[in-house]
Amino acid sequence: xxxxxxxxxxxRERILQPDEMPEEMAARVAxxxxxxxxxxxxxxxxxxxGLWFLPNSPxxxxxxxxxxxxxxxxxxxxxxxxxxxFGALRDMALIQKTGGGTGFxxxxxxxxxxxxxxxxxxxxxxxxxxxxxxxxxxxxxxGGKRRGxxxxxxxxxxxxxxxxxxxxxxxxxxxxFNISVGVTDEFMAAVLGGDNFTxxxxxxxxxxxxxxxxxIWDEIIQNAWETGEPGILFLDTINKFNPTPHEGRIEACxxxxxxxxxxxxxxxxxxxxLSKMVKNGxxxxxxxxxxxxxSVIFLDNIIDLNxxxxxxxxxxxxxxxxxxxxxMGLADMFFQLGIPYDSQExxxxxxxxxxxxxxxxxxxxxxLAQERGPFPNFPNSIYRDGKPRRNAVVTSIAPxxxxxxxxxxxxxxxxEYALIYTKTILNGKQFTVINPFFEAALKKHGLYNDYLIExxxxxxxxxxxxxxxxxxxxxxxxxAYDIAPNWHIDMQAxxxxxxxxxISKTINLPENSTVNDIASIYFSAWKSGCKGVxxxxxxxxxxxxxSAKYVPAKRPQVLEGRTYKYTTGCGSLYITVNRDLAGSxxxxxxxxxxxxxxxxxxxxxxxxxxxxxxxxxxxxxSIVKTMKGQDCGYCREVDEISSCADAVGKALQEDMLKHGxxxxxxxxxxxxxxxx
Numbered sequence: 001x002x003x004x005x006x007x008x009x010x011x012r013e014r015i016l017q018p019d020e021m022p023e024e025m026a027a028r029v030a031x032x033x034x035x036x037x038x039x040x041x042x043x044x045x046x047x048x049x050g051l052w053f054l055p056n057s058p059x060x061x062x063x064x065x066x067x068x069x070x071x072x073x074x075x076x077x078x079x080x081x082x083x084x085x086f087g088a089l090r091d092m093a094l095i096q097k098t099g100g101g102t103g104f105x106x107x108x109x110x111x112x113x114x115x116x117x118x119x120x121x122x123x124x125x126x127x128x129x130x131x132x133x134x135x136x137x138x139x140x141x142x143g144g145k146r147r148g149x150x151x152x153x154x155x156x157x158x159x160x161x162x163x164x165x166x167x168x169x170x171x172x173x174x175x176x177f178n179i180s181v182g183v184t185d186e187f188m189a190a191v192l193g194g195d196n197f198t199x200x201x202x203x204x205x206x207x208x209x210x211x212x213x214x215x216i217w218d219e220i221i222q223n224a225w226e227t228g229e230p231g232i233l234f235l236d237t238i239n240k241f242n243p244t245p246h247e248g249r250i251e252a253c254x255x256x257x258x259x260x261x262x263x264x265x266x267x268x269x270x271x272x273x274l275s276k277m278v279k280n281g282x283x284x285x286x287x288x289x290x291x292x293x294x295s296v297i298f299l300d301n302i303i304d305l306n307x308x309x310x311x312x313x314x315x316x317x318x319x320x321x322x323x324x325x326x327x328m329g330l331a332d333m334f335f336q337l338g339i340p341y342d343s344q345e346x347x348x349x350x351x352x353x354x355x356x357x358x359x360x361x362x363x364x365x366x367x368l369a370q371e372r373g374p375f376p377n378f379p380n381s382i383y384r385d386g387k388p389r390r391n392a393v394v395t396s397i398a399p400x401x402x403x404x405x406x407x408x409x410x411x412x413x414x415x416e417y418a419l420i421y422t423k424t425i426l427n428g429k430q431f432t433v434i435n436p437f438f439e440a441a442l443k444k445h446g447l448y449n450d451y452l453i454e455x456x457x458x459x460x461x462x463x464x465x466x467x468x469x470x471x472x473x474x475x476x477x478x479x480a481y482d483i484a485p486n487w488h489i490d491m492q493a494x495x496x497x498x499x500x501x502x503i504s505k506t507i508n509l510p511e512n513s514t515v516n517d518i519a520s521i522y523f524s525a526w527k528s529g530c531k532g533v534x535x536x537x538x539x540x541x542x543x544x545x546x547s548a549k550y551v552p553a554k555r556p557q558v559l560e561g562r563t564y565k566y567t568t569g570c571g572s573l574y575i576t577v578n579r580d581l582a583g584s585x586x587x588x589x590x591x592x593x594x595x596x597x598x599x600x601x602x603x604x605x606x607x608x609x610x611x612x613x614x615x616x617x618x619x620x621x622s623i624v625k626t627m628k629g630q631d632c633g634y635c636r637e638v639d640e641i642s643s644c645a646d647a648v649g650k651a652l653q654e655d656m657l658k659h660g661x662x663x664x665x666x667x668x669x670x671x672x673x674x675x676x
Contacts, residue, residue, distance in 0.1 A: 001026055001049045006431040007406045014402055015060045023049055025060065032064035033301050043294055051407040053295050054328075055270040056398065058099035059302060068307030069098035070268060071317070072324075072398070073254030077263035080108050080203060085129055089136055092150065094309040096140045103151040103261065105182065105252040106130060110203045111159035125160045126152075127167050130177065137176035149255040153233060155182040156216060159199045159208040165219045168229050171541050178255050180231040180532065181220055188234075188526050191217045221519045224535055231257065231534035232522055238531045241500070243392040244320055246380045257532045258396045258504035259324060264316040267501075268302045268323050269398050270295050272357065275329030275409040275437075278336040283353065289360050292325060296364035299323035300372075300390055321375040324396025324501055325361045327354070329409035331416045335437040338476055341415045342487040347494045350413070354395075354498040361394035396501035408436060413495055413505055415480045415488075418461020420453065438477050445470065454556070458581030480508040481538070485521050493528035502531040511539045559586060562658070564651040566641050569634030570594055573603075573644055575651040583659050585620045585652060587611040590644070603644060610648065624653045 001022035003011065008022070016025055030044035033055075047053045054060065056072035063070055074095050078088045092102045110116075112125025130152050137150060154164040165181065168174050190197045190213035197213035200206060220230060238250050238260045253260045259267040272295060277288050303321050308314035330350060331341060339346050368390035375381075375392050383389060397413055404411045411417070419438045422430050434453075442448040447469065456463055462479050463469050488507040496503055507521055518535050525533035561578035571593035580586040588610045590603040613623060627649025631642040641647045 001051065003406065004408050006433055007408055009431065010402060010405045014057065015406070017065070029055070029060060029063040033059070033070075033298055033305065035301060035305060040297065044298055047291065047294055047298070050276075051273055052276055052291050053270055053272050053298070054403040054407060055298065055302070056268065057402050059268070059270075061099050067098050068305075069095075069100060069309060070302045070306045071100055071266040071308075072269045073101045073103065073259050073261070074266045074309075074313060075103045075252045075254070075261040075263055078104055078106060078108060080110055085109070089133060091310055092133065093136060093140055096137065096150075098309060100266070100309070101149045101151075101255040103153070103252040103254050104133070105153040105155070106164075107153070107155040107158050107182070107251070108202050111201065111208070112163070114201065114203060125163065126154060126158070127160060127163050130164075130167065130174065134174045134176050149178075150176060151178045151180060151253060151255040151257065153180050153182045153252050155235070155251070156184065156187045157198065157200055158202060161199065161216060162219055165216070165223050165230055168227055169223060171227055178231065179229050180233045180253075180257065180534075182233045182235045182251060183526075185234075185236045187213055187216075188523075192523075217519075221515055221522065224522075225513070225515045225518050225537060226540060228534070228536040228540050231532060232525070233257065233260075233532045234526055234530065237526075237529060238502070241531075243383065243500070244377050244381050247316075247320070247377065253502065253532070256399045256504035257534065258326070258398045258502050259322070260502050260531065261322070262316060262320070264310075264312040265320060265322065266308075266313050266317045267396065268299045268306070269326060269396055270299050270324070271326045271328045271398060271400050271403050271412070273329050273407050273409055274327050274353065275332035275336070275407070278333055281337065283333070283337075283349075285356060288353075288356065292357050292360040293364045293367075295325050296323065296361050296391075296394060297368065299325065300365075300368055319376045320392040321390060322393045322501070323391050324398065325357060325394055326397040326400070326412070326499075327357065328400040328404045328407065328412050330413045331410035332435070332437055335416075335435070335441075335476060340476055341478055341491070342483045347490055350491060351494040351498060354495045358395045358498045358500065362389065365389040365391045365394050393500040395499045397495065397499055397503040397505075399504040399506070410435070413491060413503060414508070415478065415483050417508065418479050418481075419463060419477060420457050420461045435477075441473055441477065442469075445473070455581055458583075460582070481510045485509065485513075485517060486524065489521060489524045489528060489530070489533075492525070492530050492533075496528075496530055505534070507533070507535045509535055509537045511537060513537050555586075556581065562655055564647075564654065566647040566651070568592075568641065568644055568647065569632070570599065573647055575648055577652060577655040579655075579659070585614050585655065587614060588648065588652065590648065592644070599644075606645065606648060610652075620652055620656055624649045624656070628653070 003022055011022055026045055026049035029048055030041050034041035034044050058072060059070040062068055076088045076091050078084055088104065095102055106126035109126045109129060110123045112123060114123045116123055154161060168179055187197055195213060196210050197216065198207055199209040201208050223230060233253065235251065242250050248262050250260045250262055261267060272291055277284050300323060303317060334341055334346055339349060366387050366389050369388040372390060374388035374390060378384065378388055381392060400412045416435055419435045421433055455466060459466060462482055463474050463477055464482050485507055492503055492505045509517065521535055522533055559578040559580065561576050563574055563576040566573045574591040576589040577585055578587045588607050590607045592599055592603055610623060614620060627645045629642065630645040635641050635643050641650060
């Protein structure tokens with residue numbers, strides 16, 4: 001298995017057994033999942049070792065080990081009783097310790113303040129129990145490899161919906177849960193029509209509140225803008241394609257929303273590496289068909305070989321036998337084909353590829369039904385009048401965060417995040433990642449050099465606006481923030497038409513995206529038939545796994561800057577602010593006409609500490625707010641500064657404003673109430 005340093009670090013951190021090498025991992029997994037079939041063992045080994053296809057992380061971690069839990073995700077039901085609530089908490093712990101993710105819908109829990117007849121007390125509501133689940137997850141390390149991950153859903157008509165929407169406004173809270181609002185077509189129509197919407201007591205259906213639907217909608221959008229959550233699940237769209245409606249309504253999914261599951265259901269997922277499917281500038285559909293066929297057999301085998309954490313899960317999983325063949329490396333495939341992500345050609349190509357995968361996966365499932373029998377619920381499924389199939393669903397597109405990193409390709413269906421970016425893994429170690437196809441394109445054109453790489457880093461991993469790179473390269477090698485939001489939604493919708501479950505897709509947005517941008521994205525997702533949608537605005541959380549923020553590795557030989565002159569109470573002060581290649585403040589120098597003594601020593605120290613802070617990534621606006629307003633008692637009424645420190649703050653602020661920075665100041669008639 002050919003892996004990069006970044007890939008190897010992730011494998012050691014999350015996947016490999018002690019002293020195990022990647023090839024040995026591939027052999028371990030292939031041997032176990034082939035279940036004694038020597039021919040399949042060879043083919044499965046080639047799939048994994050060649051990075052053509054990778055199953056979900058729990059399978060890579062646990063196949064052939066004592067744990068033996070190979071499924072990716074589970075949905076656990078929660079009813080409105082203490083026995084059910086804390087039973088679900090126990091079940092979550094059992095699942096997460098084996099590496100599985102969990103999804104819950106908390107909508108059956110009575111709202112905060114509702115009466116509890118058995119105790120003559122009042123209910124604390126879903127959000128309070130969500131905090132308990134989150135705290136339990138904090139203490140569980142999945143299979144000794146990774147933190148537990150869960151999704152909490154609350155339906156939009158629950159009386160506590162506004163509290164739920166706000167529950168992650170403090171980004172230090174509920175770190176182990178993603179949250180999504182389950183919305184209906186009725187709610188979306190009410191938002192569009194400016195109509196009222198009814199919140200009902202989940203215990204008895206009693207009307208609790210009637211309010212404009214737009215109030216709820218605006219809170220969803222505002223919080224998504226601030227924190228990236230909540231996402232939205234379009235419940236009516238999901239259930240329109242529920243393959244086994246007689247088994248119940250789908251109300252929840254896994255933590256990343258690609259597997260929409262019934263209560264107690266689980267799913268096994270795997271991803272085909274599209275970056276390896278390009279041969280001589282064209283998609284190799286013959287090889288793709290072979291990989292799809294083997295992938296379906298691989299995932300179907302897991303359902304029977306898996307060690308289930310609970311008998312209820314084993315029962316429902318084997319009745320429906322859901323699998324999810326997905327993709328990774330879509331953007332890398334486009335790079336090789338010379339197709340811009342934001343083009344009609346890309347939409348058509350993606351739809352054709354996914355339609356091919358879905359069709360071939362169904363054919364493989366039908367073949368297995370002849371060999372092994374259809375899934376037990378087939379006679380009552382939506383397929384009952386057609387050709388028998390082994391699996392209720394066959395396709396699902398996961399985010400592939402770990403898998404794509406192992407395969408050194410782009411995540412899932414996403415555009416490349418940045419052509420050069422920093423990735424932080426579980427132990428806090430950071431890696432600089434360069435897209436291999438972009439690197440090859442630069443070298444082919446004789447453009448690769450350290451200065452250009454540094455310049456691209458400074459441009460947040462994008463090459464747009466860098467004129468020394470030819471236009472034909474800039475046209476193809478676009479990154480997430482170069483692509484307008486509508487193209488993200490169009491791509492998700494184009495793929496969703498050919499995916500039987502759902503798609504985990506995060507629409508990455510630049511920091512300056514507006515609330516209206518997000519509202520438009522969410523509406524477009526609903527109208528275009530997506531089953532869910534999530535956004536992330538860069539910088540909206542204090543910590544993020546991927547970052548294209550520019551931190552220079554070393555000081556360049558030449559930096560551009562500006563020098564500002566101020567008159568202080570004891571002489572002239574010159575302040576020079578130099579900027580890095582990204583145009584951000586990098587260092588600061590001071591010179592005073594009173595050259596020597598305490599004034600000179602203190603100013604030198606102030607300059608050095610400020611420069612150290614800037615190079616360490618401290619927000620320059622925070623330095624401005626700290627410096628401005630400092631009063632030495634000698635500079636009053638002189639050049640409108642109150643001290644040398646105040647002058648440093650004002651010089652830094654003026655320089656930032658001249659370069660288009662957005663400094664958040666609270667201004668009244670006397671100036672900024674925070675920084676003077």
